[in-house]
Structure formats: C-alpha cells, structure tokens
Amino acid sequence: xxxxxxxxxxxxxxxxxxxxxxxxxxxxxxxxxxxxxxxxxxxxxxxxxxxxxxxxxxxxxxxxxxxxxxxxxxxxxxxxxxxxxxxxxxxxxxxxxxxxxxxxxxxxxxxxxxxxxxxxxxxxxx
Numbered sequence: 212x213x214x215x216x217x218x219x220x221x222x223x224x225x226x227x228x229x230x231x232x233x234x235x236x237x238x239x240x241x242x243x244x245x246x247x248x249x250x251x252x253x254x255x256x257x258x259x260x261x262x263x264x265x266x267x268x269x270x271x272x273x274x275x276x277x278x279x280x281x282x283x284x285x286x287x288x289x290x291x292x293x294x295x296x297x298x299x300x301x302x303x304x305x306x307x308x309x310x311x312x313x314x315x316x317x318x319x320x321x322x323x324x325x326x327x328x329x330x331x332x333x334x335x336x337x
Contacts, residue, residue, distance in 0.1 A: 220280040223262075225269030225294065233262045233279055237290060244283045247337045253318035254288065257331045260311050261292050261322075268304050268327050269294045287320075287334045294327035 219240065223229040237258035241251045258279075265277045274294035282289040304326045307315075315322040321332045 217284065218280055218282050220278060222276050222278045222295065225266050225274055225277050227263065227266050229277075230259055230262050230266075234258050236279075237281060237288075240281050240283050241288055241333075244285055244288065244335075245337065246288070246333075246335050250333060250336055254290075254331075254333050257315055257319045257322070257333065258290055260314055261290060261329050261331050264307055264311060264324065264329055265292045265294055265327070269296075271304060272297045272327055274327060285335070287332065289330060289332045291330045292328070297327055 219236070221233075221236065223233070234255045238251050238255045241254050246254070262277065262279065269275065269277060272294060273296070275296040276294070278293050278295055280291045282291070307322075307324045307329075312322075315331065319331045319333045323330050
C-alpha cells in the first residue's frame with residue numbers, strides 16, 4: 212500500500228472482536244476531515260464489511276493478522292485492508308458475497324477485492 216501524509220495504518224489480530232475498533236477509527240478520522248454525519252455512518256458500515264471480509268478470508272487462508280490503512284483527505288477517504296501471515300496463495304479465496312457487495316454498493320463510491328486484499332473509497336458529499 213502506498214503511504215500518504217495523513218495515512219493511518221493499524222494491524223489487528225484476525226479476530227472479529229476488533230470490528231468495533233475499526234468502525235470507530237474510520238468514523239473518527241472521517242469526522243476529523245469534515246465528513247457529514249450520513250457519510251460517516253456510511254463509512255462505518257463499509258469499514259465493518261471490509262474488516263469482516265478480511266477476518267473471514269484470514270480464516271480461509273491461514274492468515275493471523277489484518278492490516279488496515281486509512282487514507283483520508285478533505286474530499287474523500289479510502290480504506291485498504293489485507294490479510295497478513297498468509298500460508299500459500301490467495302487466488303482461490305471466494306469473492307465477496309452478494310449481500311456484502313450490495314451493502315457496499317449502497318454506502319461507498321467504489322469497492323475492490325482481490326484475494327486477501329480489499330479497498331473501499333468514499334467521497335464526501337459536503
């Protein structure tokens with residue numbers, strides 16, 4: 212992941228207990244960069260879906276940690292995540308399920324997933 216001046220990178224155990232921390236961190240950063248309440252709530256939902264997907268993927272590929280990098284600016288925010296400690300390849304990882312894809316379609320501008328990596332992107336509506 213390319214590093215930017217405002218980037219925050221956190222590494223978590225691949226455990227769903229940390230979903231609330233990821234959501235809160237994403238929401239706090241979005242608020243700091245002037246996103247409105249609706250955009251912040253959308254971002255919380257999207258961060259939840261991204262982290263849940265990566266934790267599930269970690270279980271499938273033998274990963275033990277999930278790295279989350281938040282790239283904020285005054286007009287948009289991207290959150291990238293990847294599974295660390297993968298044993299072997301990740302090209303057989305199942306795609307994001309249809310429900311997750313529909314949720315992300317509703318709350319972010321773009322989302323991309325490839326194996327044990329994912330990214331969500333949200334533009335500020337204000």
